[in-house]
Amino acid sequence: MRLSRYFLPILKETPKEAEIVSHRLMLRAGMVRQQAAGIYAWLPLGKRVLDKVCDVIREEQNRSGAIEMMMPTIQSADLWRESGRYDDYGKEMLRIQDRHERDLLFGPTNEEMITDIFRSYVRSYKDLPLNLYHIQWKFRDEVRPRFGVMRSREFLMKDAYSFDLDYEAAKVAYDRMFVAYLRTFQRLGLKAIPMRADTGPIGGELSHEFIILASTGESEVFCHRDFLDMTVPGEGVDFGDGAGLADIVRAWTTPYAATEEMHDTAAFDAIPEGDRVAARGIEVGHIFHFGTKYSEPMGASVTGPDGRETPVFMGSYGIGPSRLIAAIIEASHDENGIRWPASIAPFRVGLVNMKPGDADCDAVCERLYAELEAAGLDTLYDDEDTRAGAKFATMDLIGLPTQVIIGPRGAKSGEAEIKDRMTGERQTMPIDDVVRLLSAA
């Protein structure tokens, strides 16, 4: 993409309303714009990151056997009356009446709807296990939305729902998602720690929050230092091997880790002092097993191998891609701006033409731009006639992993300057080697 034809509204001033660094950087880098309290438009740069985060989530959901679908944003209130949550949910639910005065709502989550879909089609245990997910906008009418997309009212959520015949099978489904989540966060460049968590309005007894440590975290968390060095399963992990998955989950849930609500001071104090980590954390995922909480009142049951009808055991599994992006920035930035992990960077390469209009610079940059794109390296080509300082500041702010800088002297002598945004390292190399080197990285 040529910057001269792109829409990248960089802000020079730090917006006053932004209290945390991710919010400030997302506004300054032209990623999002607030349209109403807690409601954001994703500008082109932000949209690219959102798509890449969703792609990683989707790949790992699919790998674990979950199947993608798409539920609507607007739901009928009647479904929520069946489960009993219509009144429970309180003012966070955005309630709506249509022109015929029927009660609707903007879905804050989809347990009721997916249970309704399940019961209308599935009759036999032979169709289990089943895990259906979608990535769709949700709305929760927070009293005080803040921190940008970290705590917004309209937000994107990947929510998966598992259906199994009994608790044992449901536990395997839970473990599958647990491992998929470990892999997802690792690929997004995050060290996420699963912590026993309160189940809140979703309900159920078994639940983990995935938390990343960040000084701007919303809550206090406590865990064993061992977590910081644990190895996440590779992409060859066998999602069909229940025992193997259970081993992984056991290893990841044995050391102490808890959020503030679930904190057990005595257990924490039993850890050697040097291994105790008390820090602030950001929740980036939350998984629940809640058995028959919805299937029973809503009549979602299957015939088992013994011919008897039983309500299915269910779990739900959420990740918020929009808030995740803020969390990634909290975990990966410096005083100059964002530092994107390559897996979700809006562009892989920023190509900087230091002197547009100079015949050598233009020729080298045009050639590199074409070659980088042809090699599958998404490139943002700064072809604008602005001063050097502004060019560098913008590239650092938007945080593309690699900057390729072409000045008049280098263009003549055949040399490019390469800057790695994550490490800050700079090196000079022959222009002819640039594409090959970056393709191999």
Next chain:
Amino acid sequence: MRLSRYFLPILKETPKEAEIVSHRLMLRAGMVRQQAAGIYAWLPLGKRVLDKVCDVIREEQNRSGAIEMMMPTIQSADLWRESGRYDDYGKEMLRIQDRHERDLLFGPTNEEMITDIFRSYVRSYKDLPLNLYHIQWKFRDEVRPRFGVMRSREFLMKDAYSFDLDYEAAKVAYDRMFVAYLRTFQRLGLKAIPMRADTGPIGGELSHEFIILASTGESEVFCHRDFLDMTVPGEGVDFGDGAGLADIVRAWTTPYAATEEMHDTAAFDAIPEGDRVAARGIEVGHIFHFGTKYSEPMGASVTGPDGRETPVFMGSYGIGPSRLIAAIIEASHDENGIRWPASIAPFRVGLVNMKPGDADCDAVCERLYAELEAAGLDTLYDDEDTRAGAKFATMDLIGLPTQVIIGPRGAKSGEAEIKDRMTGERQTMPIDDVVRLLSAA
């Protein structure tokens, strides 16, 4: 994808509520399910088609220079008060109050919001032309939603918005989208005819609807037979060449074509009788130039080369991917089910194992399944132990372009039966040739 692990709830009975063939087939093929009046969940098969349709639309939008972003579904009523449309829009607008009793609405379209975004960042003609689009769920509270996703209340829409300094530049932007739309519909397997159209609540003077001819169309349309043989521009069309685009648009707007509201009986009767086409049509896209209708009241202006501030000239350009899918089915089906164009088929190949459990059949099918997927041919592998008639009926119903059928005799002798769903042709060929032949197709 293995059918045994997929979620494909085929209905055996034709649902009574479905009045048109696309609605019947989408319900029977397990593509969608109604969750409330005019509100649909997209089941896994439907979601795959929706994604593919969006990919084609996105590619052609990007090719023409439009830039993708994402606006929220919920909008502030204040923006619509600024443009004067809050009261005009009537009961089709879903109006909402949040917990603080602020007036919100579920966006039926985004002219106001994009104008607000534009005015907050863009100051100079140097940043023009600009065309921003998003693909987002919309809601229009139809009195009587019907025909499935053809006229639903919650629906997906690609809406693009162009900004230019004056009418001449805005006309080029309009022509760019006009040509992008011709290409998009062609790639989706549709013959779409641009017709002069009424501008309705969007406003403006220049507007075309893209209409496909189908006996179940909602309105009567009239055009010259010449349209049926016109050539759509190839992917090499130069979107930077305003004069070239204008020539294409002129060619596509010179023969008579009009919807019922814009019909001119005298002009139509002047066409030689054999060249008159009076038929029913389905609107699949609608483009508008409306000048300064929103930019003027909302103060979206730029400084021109002469230093004077002028309100920008705008257009908007909509395609509904969800309704488009129904239109494609109306145009491409037979008595047994859907016939997908390959560009948007949910899977490219349906692999049918006639006798799961038979060692030869299983071995051949497993190998073919792996090879088809490795060749980039999305495959739905029917590995279920059901009777032959049901297998064939399902494959015809869901309409995958190619069926590869492996029975015990063929598995032994090394032969596969191939069925082309569009033509109905069947042929037998060596199993070893299947992947190569389908890859080349």
